[in-house]
Amino acid sequence: MNRIILRLLAITLLIGGVLLGWFIATSNDTKPFQLGLDLSGGTHLEYKALISEIPEVDRKDSMEALRDVIERRINLFGVSEPSVQTETARLGQDEKQYRLVVELPGVTDVQQAIDMIGQTPLLEFKEKNPDLSLEEFQQALEDATIRLIENQLPEGAVVASDSRDFVEPFISTELTGAYLKRSRLEFQQAGAGNALNTGSPIIALEFTKEGGDLFADITERNIGSVVAIYLDGAPISTPFVQQKITGGEAVITGSFTLEESKILVGRLNSGALPVPVQLLSTESIGASLGADAVNAGMMAGLYGLIFIGAFLLLYYRLPGLIAVVALGMYGVIMLTLFKIIPVTLTAAGIAGFIISVGIAVDANILIFERMKEELQHGRGAYDALRVGFDRAWLSIRDGNISSIISAVILFWFGTSLIKGFALTFGIGVLVSMITAITLTRIMLFAIAPVKVTKIVRALFMSGFNK
């Protein structure tokens, strides 16, 4: 390539690097680094979805629905950038566990976080257990009512208390809160038979198309009997069915106060849980711990970089200077990528990045050592550069490919911690490979002297004159 073009290219690249650096420095308000919970502080919750009652084929959809619902619920509370993800884990050979991972940056009170999610109501429609005779059913119903009064479920409980030694008067139907379109607060109209309750709040439910059909089927099946509306595992209303209801609407007429009704409507509208969940693990990290750790880590990183820069300059001289510039460019490219992809930075992710810096330094050292060797063999400066590059490239390529393979496997099979490491490590190695063959190469060739003079030797060969 023409030297003038090379030099122009090198200058353009340098300006590009400075611009990227400027972007990183000035975009902290508009596009800040995404810090993982371990660095920013927050709460990490893992739930197990109790999904065994849902047919295998519908599980994935149910989990998606669960995620959406919980996301909406959290958004109601104004947590910034929450993350809700579904995960599956294999336990043993046949058991597959469905999990929900919730990350709430900035929320460090575990109890508050659990409440935020736990308050989402589980709405179910049930019908009379067909195995029971009318007498048995009435007995069971009575028992259930007594039981309900005895152990009033705490507000916001997600899972029903599991005392199954009673006969269940009702069995589940397919209709759940998942089929709810919206609910609203209404007031009992004056009319036949309910003069006493006129004006008391009721909750009107509007089903989706599918939900409306299901509700029509259920009411048709149970004309002359009762259906039960369960909230959080407890019956809240057991209306008598007089006829098939096809409009896709229903009302709950419990003995709610106005305040209770308002809360319930809000909760129902934010979405009922299509799947009950159980807490597996909680993790909360104080923001101050995160900030201290980040600052100390930054300082340590800075000292380390200063040492590397000094070492490269003193040992490799002019090429060392180019390496420092190339590494600086590598740094700004990586940080820019972290911002625009964006990559969520965790402690493990930063470790991956630091290791990839090590590999980027190694690539430069490999190139310079080879170059020096070729100069010692008496090649001209330009030739030594070219040959040195070509030969070092094979080592860099194979070494880095093996690192990238490791990163891909770790990303694929690892837990979220391992993934965080693998992602920054993989990107880091890939970018370091690209910068080593483009940036370092272009800049070195741009300044390569044509003849090997004494000065050139001194500048390129760390004084090993032979």
Added chain:
Amino acid sequence: MFIIKNKWIFITIAAILSLAAVVVISVKGLNLGIEFTGGSIVEVSYEEAPELATVNAALAGFDFNALVQPFGDDGYIIRTRELTEADRGVLMASLELNEQIPQLERFNTIGPTIGSELRSKALLSIILVAIAIIFFIAFAFRKVAEPVSSWKYGLIAVMALAHDVIIPLGIFALVGKEATTLLVVGLLSIIGLSVNDTIVVFDRTRENLNENASENNKEPFAKTVGRAIRQTMARSINTSLTLIAVLSALLIFGPDATKDLAFILLLGTFFGTYSSIFLASPLLVAWNKKKDAE
């Protein structure tokens, strides 16, 4: 070449150390953190920290199985069995010592299934990485199957990798430091570096072999490998030095939270450099069945 001539000494040192590490790990065991075993970890900080004995005494009456350690200047880390929210309330109340309400910095509860999952996934991915590396190196070195099969390059790289991982792990077990998720991160980093390092030296052997072939130069394999070690020595040492400098900075100036990580990485870098110079290439020569005039 000095290293090749004394290869059995260096290989034996590596073997003995690896074996010792395995023995330490299996006899003494790793001090597994709650990330692996399940349980709770509570970190609190005070304006002015009470004495360790006071904290221990305050928790003695409960069945938390609490293990209290000072952390930083004015805080404590308390490891317990898996705590419920109610337990946490009790714990926090009993930590109100010297009329100070402690600040809760961290409260983690890990269920036992999550713990065993991290363990098995970490292990599975490491094994898969090892297998993939053997295949990749066998492929990358397929053209230099003479005199040593390219599979052996891959197998030896993985043996060096095992050496680089197991010895730091053994030392970690020996000093009884707690194995946390950061240890897993450290081991993953060592894997990333170790193979890279080994391949660079192997690559030089590959290049020398190709050169000999094209120049019809009959050089004994041991000599070719020895030359490769010498040629890459400066690079191996310089690269390690820069890494050691960065990691030392992290160990000395870095946050408490990453000191153990820096420690394991330092060990990994040290033994990784040893294995790429004194173990991998000597093994290559030792495994060469064609004992052409040494």
